[in-house]
Amino acid sequence: MNAIEIHNLTKTYGKARGITDISFSIEQGEIFGFIGPNGAGKSTTIRTLLSLIYPTSGSAAIFGKDCIKFAPEIKREIGYLPSEVFYYDNMKVADLLYYSASFYKKDCKKRIKELVEIMDLDITKKIDDLSLGNKKKVGIVQGLLHSPKLIILDEPTSGLDPLMQQKFFELLEEENKRGATILFSSHILSEVQRLCNRVAIIKEGKIVTVEKISTLKENNYKKFTVETSEQIEREYFNITGVNHIAANGNTTSFLFKGNINLVMKKIAEIEIENLWIEEPSLEEIFMHYYEKGV
Template sequence: MNVIEIKNLTKYYGGSLGINDVNLEVKEGEIFGFIGPNGAGKSTTIRLLLGLIYPTSGEAKLFGKDAIEFGPEVRKDIGYLPSEIFYYDKMKVIDLLNYSASFYDKDCTKRIKEISNIMELDLNRRIDDLSYGNKKKVGIVQGLLHEPKLIILDEPTGGLDPLMQQKFFNLLKEENERGATIFFSSHILSEVQELCNRVAIIKEGSIVEVEDIQTLRENNYKKIAVVGDDLSKETFELDGVTELIQEEDELTFFYKGDINLITKALSSIDAKDITIEEPTLEEIFMHYYE
């Protein structure tokens, strides 16, 4: 079952493009990464999913139902953490969370305490006394207090120190093991690499790649470094070779293609050392953007 289905989704803000012809499917139980730099269209896609804005064309479905037509119904099963959080400053944390919990037909008291303890959040402080990081913790508790079936996170770790980030990731993994589907939008690639099963890369409002993390790293580009005397760049100016750089006695490049072709080229030179490794997700990501 697909929890999220997006078909030909397009959004213009006047004459400015938000996203264009986006197609995406997220399966039940996945931790799905959605990566791209600021302004690529990540938040626009999420706001369309949540029915906060309307599409110019195309459609989005959640749990098999149209995100606009059945918005109030499907949002009951969604936990959402936006990138920017704004609250009623004069309220205490516990009062705000109890108010949020009142929208759901269940007792969330125990759940609020459990998540607050994990995230080391003081429930008795006033919102306007909190740091940015502690306000983000409030958002995390608010998004998870009703045990949602779908958790949508938009740049969720801003303001969290590394220890809190790890506790948050552990919490998300527990939610996923419980059965929750997670849609994790970020421009921080190490986060996506640690958590996600599959990833979509968005560039200038369009999806340029959807792949599982392991395949993206292992069956995609190879990062090759060659050390030797009298190396010539022309030897490796082949189809599938990119980012070819020569520095003194070393050549480095990325390669995607027939492995026999590149090994033939490597065997034709007098090399002192050859290194072939998987590129990091960040290097793959930058390749798509360059």
């Protein structure tokens, strides 16, 4: 049984774009990335999955249970961090966390203490006295305090400094080792690349592809950087399989997908000073998907 099953999920807002025929599944124990720029439909998908909004058509299930029919039951097993967190300003952090813990039929005090220490959070302060980063820390602790089986994170690192981001990633990896499934939604591709096993790319409300990170990086594309003795026109490498050509003086770089012998023959016809063949970053692969309008 998969942790999440989404079938042809559609949400329309009149003329405004929502999501169209979204389908993918997430295995139990997986860290799954959901990437796309702001406005692509990530938050709409997540809110529909959590039955915070209802779909126009299609269905979604969490741990084999329909997300609408079994919403209250499912939510006990989920930790959710929205992209923006809003709280009662006059509450102290400690009061908010213990109030949140009261919704679950378990003693969360020990876990709250552990999480507060990891995230370096002062729980004696009032919510309205906190910075954006510290409010995000409160959201993280609130989402994890009941040791959920499924963790859903929507743009979770905004407002966190780099050191705290690193601590947060380590915390998620520990939660995953404990057995938690994680859906990690972000437009920051290096985060997804660092944490996730597989990724769904969403564009304009539709899924472009669902792939293993390793497949995206290793099997489909190579990044070539060619340094030549004399400057050449970037069009020289405009052959089948070559995309995203960039020229800077005597150095030309591009992504290549296909029979590598074709591009090597082309390179062999010119005087080169140096040649690098690397795996592209997920960022470069991602931009390729968007520019090509896949």
